[in-house]
Amino acid sequence: MTRLERNERLIKIALLVIACSAVSILAVITIFIFSEGTPIMFKYGFKSFLLGLDWYPSEQSFGLLPMIIGSLMVTCGSLIVGVPFGLACAIFLTEFSSRRLRHILKPIIELLAGIPSVVYGFIGVVILVPFIRENLGGPGLSVLAASIILGIMILPTIISISIDSLQAVPVSYREGSIALGATKWQTTKMVTLKAARSGIIASIILGMGRAIGETMAVIMIAGNAINIPNSVLAPVRTLTSNIALEMGYASGEHREALFATGVILFVIIMVLNTLANLTSAKRKA
């Protein structure tokens, strides 16, 4: 074997090692979160974590149900706000607007995905929260405020991926439908949207993942009270804010319980990711 050949071999091995970095990092993160978070769940029982109503870490009471419900409520709320607007925008830009408008607006909307989440949270604090407090009542810091801000935050994700999947539908599908005498909206409703369905669903799932994992914006506007909200105007604490709010000073079992919160969040996110992957894999097939 010449020196050149040996070098090539070494390079290939080195690259394989590097290529395993992402998987190894994922493995290390998973192991760390689970090894820090699950022992305490075993100690006090999964049921007391998942279904317990009281979170008093200093008294060994680690019920996460209010936070789990909080996360789900805020996420559903964000979808109620974000999905109609996001889809309408995507449909308008692919099917009803001029090419030029699309070429201008799509990149702008994608640029907005880069606005940091703290900025969204701040806008919520200075505009939305006072507005809700004065016009609808309650403390303002609420499920509603968090849902609206998160709904806005997931718009770029939903719009951009939906546009891509709508554009991937062959023009001949639309032409066929128009040739049969359908209107543009009938074509969109009955042909294009059906053909692009899996991509659109994937965009919604990804948006959902973003909403459920969002932390800083939610802390700023959701109020963070630990109770199951009885209305959309009541404050709420999510799984992510629970971790971020108490991480700074937690120790011992309290800290382990925060990692347990992380475990639950991690599992939810992984399920969502797998769902998104499955739907987009189906699309490719």
Add this chain to the structure above:
Amino acid sequence: MHINPRLEEAVVKVLLWLFTLITVFVLFFIIFYILKHGLPVVNYQFLTTDPMDMGKSGGIYTTIIGTIVLTLVAILIATPLGIGTAIYLTEYTRENKITKIIRFGSECLAGIPSIIFGLFGFILFVTKLKFGWSIISGSLTLAFMILPTIIRTSEEAIKSVPYNFREVSYSLGSTQWQTVTKVVLPSALPGILTGVILSVGRSIGETAAVIFTAGSALRLPTSLFSSSRTMAVHFYIMAREGISMPNAYGTAAVLIITILIINIVAYRLMHKFIKKYS
């Protein structure tokens, strides 16, 4: 119930217009609102003086330096790993089980929320490895977070380099590594840079992963092991604790302008790159 299709079409068109208008308006409004309140505060002095009284007065100089150092180190760690992975996936192997696992791992990593990265970085780098709240802890955490973006964009960039570029290189007697470094990578460079620049933007705006790993010290960092506060963290702390609204707006304006410029540069670069090879 039968609705006249023409009428339905007209109604839907108006509704779609309206929804799009509202969406675009809201997104623009956020930027203009911040800039309107923030820009009057921003001047040369604001950018070049240290924060005083926890940020109540003074500028944001140390947080700018903190942001730059933290981002730079994160990029220096993540870029070689990301490009290496992309080269392996595209040039050195065929689709098989290993590539599937690597891609799956990268996609999963991309979906993990930043607070989980923060939690992980805190327990591993800050406490277990005893780096403390430091630039190195923050940068490593950020590097892990941006790695999937760099892998994905580099892979796409390398894939889009025409195959005959490689054939010409091999026909001249080059080895595979020579072909990769002298032919493929230079041609794919703009595409790869796009991913790196996008990651810079993401690092600058990140808060949850950074606040628990890099800490929030306002001093100028002296080494990789000193704690440092980024602009995003500074903005968060000032807004949340109501320290100084004008300075919070000013910091937010600087943050937004920086990120928008970075993203526009990335977008331009990608556009040029796509045009060149299609």
